[in-house]
Structures are given as C-alpha cells and as structure tokens.
Amino acid sequence: xxxxxxxxxxxxWWEKKRFWYNIVVGIIGFFFIFNITGxxxxxxxxxxxxxxxxxxxxxxxxxxxxxxxxxYLKGKLKLRSFRMAFFIFGLLVSCCVTIINILxxxxxxxxG
Numbered sequence: 283x284x285x286x287x288x289x290x291x292x293x294x295w296w297e298k299k300r301f302w303y304n305i306v307v308g309i310i311g312f313f314f315i316f317n318i319t320g321x322x323x324x325x326x327x328x329x330x331x332x333x334x335x336x337x338x339x340x341x342x343x344x345x346x347x348x349x350x351x352x353x354y355l356k357g358k359l360k361l362r363s364f365r366m367a368f369f370i371f372g373l374l375v376s377c378c379v380t381i382i383n384i385l386x387x388x389x390x391x392x393x394g
Contacts, residue, residue, distance in 0.1 A: 288352055296345040299369055300338070303376070307337055310377045314384045337376050344368050
C-alpha cells in the first residue's frame with residue numbers, strides 16, 4: 283500500500299507542474315512566432331499544437347524515470363531528491379529547443 287501512495291505522490295507532483303511547463307514553453311513559442319510572422323496562419327497553429335503534444339510527451343519522461351526508480355529500484359537512485367532540478371533542466375531545454383526550432387523554421391538562425 284505504501285508504494286501506491288508514493289507513486290501517486292510522484293504523479294501528482296509532476297502533474298501539478300505540467301500546467302506551468304506548458305505556460306512557459308507556450309509563451310516562449312508564441313512570443314517568437316509573433317515577433318517573426320505576426321499572427322500565425324492555420325499551418326503554424328497546427329504546428330504549435332503538434333509541438334505542444336511532443337513537448338508533453340517529453341515532459342512525461344520525468345514522471346516515468348521517477349516512477350521507475352521508486353517502483354522497480356525501490357528508490358535506490360533517489361531521483362525524488364532531484365525532481366525540481368529535472369523539472370527546471372527539462373523546462374530550459376524545452377524552451378531552448380522551441381526557440382531554435384522556430385528560428386530554423388523561419389531561417390532566422392545564422393549557423394557558422
């Protein structure tokens with residue numbers, strides 16, 4: 283029974299943060315798109331929705347890693363103590379990937 287309570291706590295913690303993750307990544311994405319193109323067209327709105335779905339799939343990796351550690355490894359990796367660091371790191375990486383993807387899509391990123 284204790285494992286079920288701990289696993290529920292893990293999922294609850296990550297799901298509470300998901301809203302803020304989506305807000306931050308979404309604001310970053312919309313800010314860059316609006317500054318480059320103005321109002322997005324239908325194609326861009328569809329791309330934004332697909333990008334958001336993909337970002338949320340990657341967000342779930344944090345939950346899965348912590349659940350794996352707790353359930354199968356009985357917490358030996360102690361990932362729970364690093365969850366906020368994982369959240370912040372994942373948020374920063376998602377924002378950077380979002381910005382780079384937008385800049386590459388609109389040929390605004392100068393490489394080399």
